[in-house]
Amino acid sequence: MSSIIEVTHLEKVFGDKRALQDLNFQVEQGETFGFLGPSGSGKTTTIKILTGQLRKTSGEAKVLGLPAEQLNKPEYRKRFGVVTDNSGLYQRLSIFDNLKLYAQLYDVPLNRIEEVLEMVNLRNEQKTQVVKLSKGMTQRVILARALLHKPELLFLDEPTSALDPVNSKHIHTGLKELNKLGTTIFLTTHDMSEADYLCNRVAFLHKGKVQLLDTPSQLKKQFREELIQVELRDGSQLELPLAPASAAELQGYLAADQVETIYTKEPTLGDIFVEVTGRELI
Amino acid sequence: MSFSIKRLMAIFQKDLKDLYRNLYVLSTVLLPLVFAFIYGRMDEVPAEIQFFLVSLTLSMVGTFLQCAIIAEEKEKNTLRGLMLSPATLPEILAGKSLVTVVITIVTLLLCIRMAGFNPDHIILVIVGIVLSLIFFLALGTWLGLVTRSVLEASVYVLPIMMIFGMSNMFIGLKEDYAFLQVLEYTPGLQLVEIASLTDVSQSWKPLLIIFAWAAGAVILSVITFRKRSFD
Ligand SMILES: Nc1ncnc2c1ncn2[C@@H]1O[C@H](COP(=O)(O)OP(=O)(O)OP(=O)(O)O)[C@@H](O)[C@H]1O
Numbered sequence: 085m086s087s088i089i090e091v092t093h094l095e096k097v098f099g100d101k102r103a104l105q106d107l108n109f110q111v112e113q114g115e116t117f118g119f120l121g122p123s124g125s126g127k128t129t130t131i132k133i134l135t136g137q138l139r140k141t142s143g144e145a146k147v148l149g150l151p152a153e154q155l156n157k158p159e160y161r162k163r164f165g166v167v168t169d170n171s172g173l174y175q176r177l178s179i180f181d182n183l184k185l186y187a188q189l190y191d192v193p194l195n196r197i198e199e200v201l202e203m204v205n206l207r208n209e210q211k212t213q214v215v216k217l218s219k220g221m222t223q224r225v226i227l228a229r230a231l232l233h234k235p236e237l238l239f240l241d242e243p244t245s246a247l248d249p250v251n252s253k254h255i256h257t258g259l260k261e262l263n264k265l266g267t268t269i270f271l272t273t274h275d276m277s278e279a280d281y282l283c284n285r286v287a288f289l290h291k292g293k294v295q296l297l298d299t300p301s302q303l304k305k306q307f308r309e310e311l312i313q314v315e316l317r318d319g320s321q322l323e324l325p326l327a328p329a330s331a332a333e334l335q336g337y338l339a340a341d342q343v344e345t346i347y348t349k350e351p352t353l354g355d356i357f358v359e360v361t362g363r364e365l366i
Numbered sequence: 367m368s369f370s371i372k373r374l375m376a377i378f379q380k381d382l383k384d385l386y387r388n389l390y391v392l393s394t395v396l397l398p399l400v401f402a403f404i405y406g407r408m409d410e411v412p413a414e415i416q417f418f419l420v421s422l423t424l425s426m427v428g429t430f431l432q433c434a435i436i437a438e439e440k441e442k443n444t445l446r447g448l449m450l451s452p453a454t455l456p457e458i459l460a461g462k463s464l465v466t467v468v469i470t471i472v473t474l475l476l477c478i479r480m481a482g483f484n485p486d487h488i489i490l491v492i493v494g495i496v497l498s499l500i501f502f503l504a505l506g507t508w509l510g511l512v513t514r515s516v517l518e519a520s521v522y523v524l525p526i527m528m529i530f531g532m533s534n535m536f537i538g539l540k541e542d543y544a545f546l547q548v549l550e551y552t553p554g555l556q557l558v559e560i561a562s563l564t565d566v567s568q569s570w571k572p573l574l575i576i577f578a579w580a581a582g583a584v585i586l587s588v589i590t591f592r593k594r595s596f597d
């Protein structure tokens with residue numbers, strides 16, 4: 085495996101505000117990488133720097149083996165796709181006409197449009213004018229547009245923030261599929277179950293730095309409190325250490341048929357997020 | 367990657383289709399047609415009016431349309447998407463210029479059909495109009511690069527309209543207001559100058575003046591374009 089994104093000591097300062105400081109991480113070819121953090125922690129800023137839309141202040145950012153500043157050169161633009169919260173569509177044109185423009189710009193056959201619309205569950209809305217779409221539908225068209233040219237690397241900035249669970253799920257399936265076919269995905273989201281489901285690894289960004297980076301399952305193991313939670317039939321709750329010392333007590337309850345439920349306490353990514361960043365999701 | 371005609375045409379088609387549904391911009395742009403229709407009902411349309419319609423069309427369509435369709439891409443966050451695609455800014459601007467040129471020519475032809483246009487030295491006048499169109503187009507491109515919304519574009523284009531679109535009208539007041547004499551140098555009045563020459567060999571002078579306007583506007587928009595970084 086080789087790194088498709090390499091960020092070292094990256095720093096970004098806006099005026100007197102330090103949005104990113106000493107940011108370090110790598111994204112490997114073929115993985116889905118979750119970039120998580122509170123609102124205002126610099127996720128969008130990082131994506132903008134990585135896609136050549138914004139200049140870094142210092143440090144290094146390499147994408148597809150190139151310095152990120154070079155990524156805005158036309159010859160490299162076919163290799164990646166971006167969905168951001170401020171991507172616009174032509175309101176007066178239909179979904180199809182919006183995608184047709186991009187198909188032509190990327191030199192992709194027009195029948196690809198149906199394929200991407202199928203992926204975002206909008207195949208039957210091709211003729212609809214964009215101005216008449218709901219927020220979630222607009223978001224799906226923007227995602228479809230980013231998929232047209234089958235990029236090697238896809239940056240998704242909160243791609244499902246406006247979607248209902250059914251459409252989110254449809255898109256999750258599509259993204260898994262895409263990833264299986266080899267697309268590397270760099271994803272930011274405030275939906276921790278989405279991150280858990282989609283990402284091979286996640287990084288938690290806070291105070292301009294990566295505070296934590298690992299696979300979701302490893303993180304959950306790491307943050308697991310070594311406790312067994314037992315709920316008894318009389319409604320009382322117990323917490324026992326996850327250790328040989330608890331065996332006798334536990335066996336006693338089990339033998340007396342007093343146990344209603346029993347489980348080890350598994351933290352969710354959301355719990356870990358709160359623990360690491362010290363605040364609730366916004 | 368080199369300049370691609372295919373991408374230019376894709377932008378052109380998109381903008382044409384979009385403009386067709388853009389009532390605000392379209393109605394502003396078609397204002398010269400309303401004037402042409404009204405004047406066209408006179409028995410004999412005076413030459414000054416005919417030249418006025420030409421200047422008005424060049425500034426309303428050539429400058430305002432160009433400026434508005436560039437500014438709108440910024441206002442609606444669509445330029446960012448284009449700039450992330452293989453399309454380059456020169457291709458985008460060229461595609462839009464083509465839209466503007468086509469609509470300007472169609473509007474001019476319709477105006478001429480309604481109000482007539484038969485100046486002396488017609489070939490030289492046409493050369494002058496082509497140079498003027500380059501001037502107005504470059505001016506619109508420059509304004510499009512510096513403005514951020516269609517509304518802003520509509521405001522900025524007003525003085526340009528007054529100076530360059532209406533100069534043929536205001537020049538009538540130069541006896542009362544001496545400062546209006548500078549309007550003599552606008553492309554619109556240099557076109558009149560060409561038509562009124564008795565000695566055709568003197569036509570290089572008005573043509574050179576219009577050329578200077580065009581060159582100036584092109585240089586201005588190129589400099590702005592180079593300086594422009596789309597954050
Ligand atoms: N153009 C800018 N000028 C000044 N400050 C900026 C600019 N863009 C972003 N910032 C600041 O940088 C910080 C990071 O912003 P960014 O948009 O990257 O956050 P984010 O993690 O994407 O947040 P969210 O989850 O709300 O989208 C914020 O404090 C923001 O105010």
Ligand SMILES: [Mg+2]
Binds near residue numbers: 127128129169241
């Ligand atoms: Mg953001």
